[in-house]
Amino acid sequence: MTELKSKSIEDAVHPIAPSPIGVGSTHDMIDPQVEKKLIRKMDMYIVPLIIVTYILSYLDRTNIGNAKIAGMPTDIHLHGTQINLAVSIFYVTYIIFEIPITLLIRVVGPSRLIPCILVSWSLVTAFSGFVSSAGSLIACRLLLGMTEAALFPILNLYVSLFWKREEIAKRAAGIFIAIALSGAFGGLFAGALTGIDVHGYHGWRWLYFTEGIVSFCWAIASFFLWPDSPETAYFLTTEERQLAGARIEAQAKDGPFEWSQVTDAFKSPICWLSGFIQMTADVYNYSISTFLPTIVKGLGYTSKQTQYHTIPIYLVGAAAFFCFAWLADRTQRRAPLMLFFPLFTMLGYAILLAWDVAPGVKYFACFLIVTFGSVLPGLNITWLNGNMGPRYKRATALAMNQTIGNFGGIICGQIYLDKENPRYVTGQAVALTCCCLSWSGVWVMWWMLKSRNDKRDKIVQAGQEDTGKGDESIYFRYQL
Numbered sequence: 001m002t003e004l005k006s007k008s009i010e011d012a013v014h015p016i017a018p019s020p021i022g023v024g025s026t027h028d029m030i031d032p033q034v035e036k037k038l039i040r041k042m043d044m045y046i047v048p049l050i051i052v053t054y055i056l057s058y059l060d061r062t063n064i065g066n067a068k069i070a071g072m073p074t075d076i077h078l079h080g081t082q083i084n085l086a087v088s089i090f091y092v093t094y095i096i097f098e099i100p101i102t103l104l105i106r107v108v109g110p111s112r113l114i115p116c117i118l119v120s121w122s123l124v125t126a127f128s129g130f131v132s133s134a135g136s137l138i139a140c141r142l143l144l145g146m147t148e149a150a151l152f153p154i155l156n157l158y159v160s161l162f163w164k165r166e167e168i169a170k171r172a173a174g175i176f177i178a179i180a181l182s183g184a185f186g187g188l189f190a191g192a193l194t195g196i197d198v199h200g201y202h203g204w205r206w207l208y209f210t211e212g213i214v215s216f217c218w219a220i221a222s223f224f225l226w227p228d229s230p231e232t233a234y235f236l237t238t239e240e241r242q243l244a245g246a247r248i249e250a251q252a253k254d255g256p257f258e259w260s261q262v263t264d265a266f267k268s269p270i271c272w273l274s275g276f277i278q279m280t281a282d283v284y285n286y287s288i289s290t291f292l293p294t295i296v297k298g299l300g301y302t303s304k305q306t307q308y309h310t311i312p313i314y315l316v317g318a319a320a321f322f323c324f325a326w327l328a329d330r331t332q333r334r335a336p337l338m339l340f341f342p343l344f345t346m347l348g349y350a351i352l353l354a355w356d357v358a359p360g361v362k363y364f365a366c367f368l369i370v371t372f373g374s375v376l377p378g379l380n381i382t383w384l385n386g387n388m389g390p391r392y393k394r395a396t397a398l399a400m401n402q403t404i405g406n407f408g409g410i411i412c413g414q415i416y417l418d419k420e421n422p423r424y425v426t427g428q429a430v431a432l433t434c435c436c437l438s439w440s441g442v443w444v445m446w447w448m449l450k451s452r453n454d455k456r457d458k459i460v461q462a463g464q465e466d467t468g469k470g471d472e473s474i475y476f477r478y479q480l
Contacts, residue, residue, distance in 0.1 A: 054178035066190035067204035088413030093145035101150035102399035118219030120147035126212025153398035165386035173325030183314035191307035265396035275404030280438035281376040282408030284431035298422025335446040349432035389470030449478035
């Protein structure tokens with residue numbers, strides 16, 4: 001049997017971010033070497049599942065940007081701002097269905113819900129290759145928004161089922177690494193496929209066909225890959241399952257589902273402020289994800305050169321975000337990183353807004369935006385994930401965050417106007433403004449959480465009785 005060690009909760013908990021359980025309670029602590037081995041095993045199995053799943057999701061969501069410069073608007077007779085409408089309309093059904101589908105995880109379980117989501121969006125993507133008008137494109141985008149709606153909050157919630165909140169930044173980083181990698185793969189696939197013209201189907205259609213089929217194959221495999229929880233993880237031994245469950249149970253005793261957990265999330269000012277940070281960050285983050293090919297093409301490249309020139313930008317962004325997430329877990333700090341690194345994103349947008357510089361400088365600005373652009377939305381969702389409890393309050397909070405955040409997606413689709421090509425003054429100005437607003441929201445969040453921690457320290461010292469649950473407990477300390 002694995003060696004277990006007993007410690008007081010005061011010794012066991014990280015001093016910066018203590019677990020939400022009462023002072024004076026005790027729990028068995030796993031031997032550090034055994035715990036390290038267990039964490040590594042879960043990392044090797046689950047994180048790749050998350051990365052592959054979200055790569056495919058983001059490919060299927062943002063390939064409209066690659067299809068745009070490959071001739072789709074001409075083929076299906078788009079005019080005016082119809083392409084912008086198609087980008088924005090995706091987020092309407094995304095917003096509507098995000099919370100209800102996320103809460104289905106309680107009934108269906110992640111091992112079935114995630115593959116079902118995968119099957120649905122892969123079929124929509126594949127059939128998007130047959131669109132022939134603005135109306136059919138918009139219909140497909142509405143369906144895609146509905147089918148992908150809950151994936152992001154579900155994957156973030158899924159991470160919190162296996163890893164402690166002190167560990168989740170690096171694991172949740174897999175989602176944002178996947179976003180960056182999807183941009184790289186999107187450029188690679190687009191460069192290879194958009195030159196095809198077979199049976200009257202132009203290359204942008206084959207982009208949809210191919211990505212939809214690949215996603216569908218992964219969806220079928222996914223029915224056999226996702227465990228519901230550590231206790232049912234078939235890739236762990238019986239002893240490892242017990243220890244994995246004990247790690248989470250020791251940190252947060254969630255208890256049964258109660259509707260009050262859902263309403264508590266809606267009452268929390270933390271959730272609403274986090275949603276504001278996410279919404280303003282998503283304006284610029286979704287903008288660069290969707291319109292980077294358009295921006296790069298405006299630097300004077302051909303369509304095929306543009307597809308390939310986006311690849312190194314995204315690869316650097318993927319590597320950088322893992323470093324930021326590792327640093328967040330290493331230091332157990334969120335706000336300082338979210339206040340420093342976005343300054344480089346602001347600089348990148350300022351360069352593009354100024355425009356009258358060498359093309360190489362503008363290309364470098366794209367690197368700055370993508371490399372540092374995921375810090376605010378990425379660490380913000382991780383910050384919220386670690387500061388909410390019990391489980392279904394956390395699930396609701398994550399879905400709320402994305403529901404509010406995706407209003408930024410609606411905005412981003414309307415700010416890059418073809419009539420402003422290649423400078424896109426409106427797009428760059430709005431993106432820069434929203435980055436500044438998101439950054440300002442982090443300052444307010446940091447002050448709010450620090451004030452609550454200081455207040456609870458005084459309450460505990462006064463010996464007041466604890467009547468709160470989850471993050472409302474007087475012993476819960478928010479990560480800063």
